Amino acid sequence: MNDMTIGAGIEEAGAKESFTLAAGLSTEPVPVDSYISPDFFELERKRVFGRAWLFVGRVDQLPEENSYFVKEIDICKASVLVTRNEAGKVQAFHNVCSHRGNLVVNDDCGTKKRFRCEYHNWTYQNDGALIGVPDQKNFFNLDKKKCGLTPIATGVWEGWIFVNMQREPEISLEEFLGPYGKAYAGVPFGEDHETLVIEARFNANWKLIMDAFAESYHVPAIHPGTLAPGFANPVHNKYARPLSGNTFGLHAAWSAYGNPEYAPPPDSEVERIACKIDTGGLLGSDVNDEVLRLRAHPAINPTKESCWSADVTSIFPNFNIDYSTGGYWTHEFWPLSRDATHWILTIRIPKASSVRHRLQLEHYAARWAEIVLEDVTNCERIQKGLESGAKDVMILQDGEFMIRHMQETLRKWVNAETVADAMK
Ligand code: FES
Numbered sequence: 001m002n003d004m005t006i007g008a009g010i011e012e013a014g015a016k017e018s019f020t021l022a023a024g025l026s027t028e029p030v031p032v033d034s035y036i037s038p039d040f041f042e043l044e045r046k047r048v049f050g051r052a053w054l055f056v057g058r059v060d061q062l063p064e065e066n067s068y069f070v071k072e073i074d075i076c077k078a079s080v081l082v083t084r085n086e087a088g089k090v091q092a093f094h095n096v097c098s099h100r101g102n103l104v105v106n107d108d109c110g111t112k113k114r115f116r117c118e119y120h121n122w123t124y125q126n127d128g129a130l131i132g133v134p135d136q137k138n139f140f141n142l143d144k145k146k147c148g149l150t151p152i153a154t155g156v157w158e159g160w161i162f163v164n165m166q167r168e169p170e171i172s173l174e175e176f177l178g179p180y181g182k183a184y185a186g187v188p189f190g191e192d193h194e195t196l197v198i199e200a201r202f203n204a205n206w207k208l209i210m211d212a213f214a215e216s217y218h219v220p221a222i223h224p225g226t227l228a229p230g231f232a233n234p235v236h237n238k239y240a241r242p243l244s245g246n247t248f249g250l251h252a253a254w255s256a257y258g259n260p261e262y263a264p265p266p267d268s269e270v271e272r273i274a275c276k277i278d279t280g281g282l283l284g285s286d287v288n289d290e291v292l293r294l295r296a297h298p299a300i301n302p303t304k305e306s307c308w309s310a311d312v313t314s315i316f317p318n319f320n321i322d323y324s325t326g327g328y329w330t331h332e333f334w335p336l337s338r339d340a341t342h343w344i345l346t347i348r349i350p351k352a353s354s355v356r357h358r359l360q361l362e363h364y365a366a367r368w369a370e371i372v373l374e375d376v377t378n379c380e381r382i383q384k385g386l387e388s389g390a391k392d393v394m395i396l397q398d399g400e401f402m403i404r405h406m407q408e409t410l411r412k413w414v415n416a417e418t419v420a421d422a423m424k
Pocket residue numbers: 097098099100101102117118119120121122
């Protein structure tokens with residue numbers, strides 16, 4: 001696969017190049033076994049989630065020294081304790097006591113320098129060191145130095161914390177992110193964001209919800225009253241084609257069109273007050289210098305189309321970071337089983353600069369919640385359709401190139417004995 005960007009995705013831009021061909025992807029129908037096969041799921045567990053770098057949180061979830069949070073990674077059967085010690089170092093550990101294997105920390109997050117296991121009071125420092133064992137003399141040659149919490153390989157890129165569940169990762173986080181890490185370095189995330197988290201557990205394969213955010217072809221059909229008017233235009237882009245598409249090794253991105261002619265309907269009074277299109281699309285912010293900074297970054301809206309609304313970027317295997325002029329949001333697509341998923345959407349909006357801005361941001365978040373619920377409810381229907389065995393393949397069009405890229409990448413990882421082979 002090549003790493004390249006092509007633009008001019010919308011119909012009127014003349015002879016359109018193919019995102020699919022430019023990325024070196026096949027144009028054939030794509031097998032659907034990865035959504036329904038129990039064997040494939042077991043391989044995903046071991047060879048994808050067991051070997052890839054996985055997103056666990058953002059550094060602002062560790063706002064001060066001795067902050068911590070716990071992340072459950074069900075697919076790896078792991079409870080992960082992520083800490084920031086007094087020196088500021090971020091490190092992850094298995095949340096498992098060295099004595100008899102109890103979970104050590106049972107709350108979600110907080111600030112603590114020490115963690116005490118509730119079973120027999122063994123106590124650990126937030127750098128993993130075992131520092132307290134009641135009645136130590138009654139053990140047999142207990143060497144506390146060898147009995148700390150088991151560390152997990154941890155890396156931080158641009159404030160995003162990743163872990164790797166291999167005892168000794170075959171590749172570094174930097175190698176794993178590859179050209180994506182370089183392209184998106186320095187994207188201004190802004191500070192002081194407020195977060196809104198929407199989560200759902202539902203009965204569909206994890207990739208079905210991921211696919212729903214990998215393309216905009218479905219927007220006119222699934223989101224006619226929410227997203228379509230802002231992401232399509234009856235004359236200029238009636239099928240909501242992407243503006244550009246890009247692959248970066250394991251990872252990929254596309255830019256969404258924003259309808260410059262969008263106006264809220266006359267009976268949408270709140271939206272009429274909130275909406276301000278001058279910074280580009282339905283999701284616009286009115287803090288123009290922030291918007292300009294974002295738009296100036298070479299990776300954002302890489303073909304620099306004026307009718308841009310958002311960028312969707314996908315980090316293999318299960319994490320999206322998406323940008324718009326109103327703020328940014330992330331998706332985590334966590335498999336629970338072959339046909340069950342825990343999906344977490346975190347919307348991050350800047351602190352409001354005025355009352356009108358506040359209204360705009362609240363509207364932005366509420367609108368997103370409405371849109372994504374339309375997507376989630378659709379996934380169980382697709383799972384049912386695929387489970388029937390009626391179809392062996394799916395037929396993807398050019399705007400769905402990210403699904404194809406994901407399927408090809410996934411299959412490489414599932415089939416490869418080593419990560420080096422998977423990366424070829
Ligand atoms: S299992 Fe943790 S102190 Fe015994």
